[in-house]
C-alpha cells in the first residue's frame with residue numbers, strides 16, 4: 001500500500017504523539033502574540049515583525065542577513081539555487097534531508113545535480129570522502145559547487161570541530177558551504193554553546209521554527225547580504241513570498257524567547273525513555289538529543305505498535321535505524337510514563 005510511514009494507526013483521539021517534533025501546536029501564549037502582532041506587507045519589506053525576526057536571527061547566527069521562509073525545505077532549496085546553477089553539483093550526506101526528503105527539488109526545479117555521500121552511524125562524513133567526491137575540471141563531470149552539512153542528523157549532534165574541519169576543507173576545495181540546521185538549536189543546547197559556534201565556516205544556514213521550537217510554520221535562511229539578495233528573488237520564484245506573515249513570524253520570535261532553553265527538557269525526557277525502554281528484555285534503545293531509536297525483534301513490531309496505539313499513543317514506523325520516538329513541547333512526563341507503561345505491559349505478556 002502506498003502511504004506515508006508516519007501516518008497514525010491510533011483510532012480515536014491521539015493523547016501523546018511521538019512521531020515527530022513537527023506535530024506541536026501553538027501554545028495559548030504563542031497564539032496571543034500571533035494575534036496581536038504588528039504586521040505589514042512583507043513582499044514590500046514592510047512587515048516589522050518579520051524584519052525583527054530576520055534581524056534577530058542574523059545576529060544569532062553571526063551572519064549579515066536572514067530571510068523568513070515558509071519551510072526549512074524551501075529554505076534549503078533556495079540556498080541550493082543561490083549557490084548552484086544548472087549542471088552544477090551539491091554534495092550532501094546520503095540520508096540528509098536536503099537529498100533524501102525534499103522530493104528532489106533542487107534537481108527538478110534547478111537542474112542541480114546531487115552527489116550523495118554515505119555517512120556513518122552518527123551522521124558524519126569525512127574530509128576524504130568529500131575530497132574523493134569533488135569533481136576534477138573535466139567536461140565529463142558536473143561542476144562541484146556546494147557542500148551541504150546537517151545538524152543534528154537524526155538527533156545526532158555534529159560537534160563544532162567536525163563542522164569546522166569539514167567546512168574549512170570544503171572551502172579549500174573551492175566549495176561553498178550550507179548547513180541544514182533544522183534542529184541546530186537542539187545541537188547547541190546539547191553542546192551548551194550558542195548556534196553561532198557551529199557557523200564560523202558556514203556560508204548559509206537553514207533554521208526551522210516548526211520543529212522543536214514549536215512554531216506552527218516557518219524557517220530562516222541566514223547568509224551574507226549578496227546571498228540573501230538572491231534568495232529574495234528565488235523565494236519569489238518559488239511562490240514563497242508572503243504578505244502579512246508577521247502574524248506567523250511572531251510565533252517564531254516567541255519561540256526564540258521561550259522555547260530554546262527548554263529543549264534540554266526534551267533531551268532529558270528522551271534519555272529517560274531510552275534507559276527505561278532499553279531495560280525491557282527484547283528492547284534495545286539509544287537516545288540522541290530529543291530522539292530515541294528503539295528496536296524489537298521483527299515478529300513483535302506490528303503487534304507492539306498496535307498495542308501502544310490502543311493507549312492513544314502515536315508512533316511512527318520502523319526504519320533502518322529502528323523506531324524513532326521524538327520528544328517535544330507537547331510531550332510531558334505523563335506522556336513518557338504512558339509510553340513506558342504501554343511497552344512494559346506489552347512485553348509482560350498482556351498482549352491483547
Ligand SMILES: *Cc1c(COP(=O)(O)O)cnc(C)c1O
Pocket residue numbers: 022070071072073074076097098150152180181182183208210211218219
Ligand atoms: C524537518 C527538516 C527539514 C524540513 O523542515 P520543514 O520546515 O518541515 O520543511 C529540513 N531539514 C531537516 C534536517 C529536517 O529535519
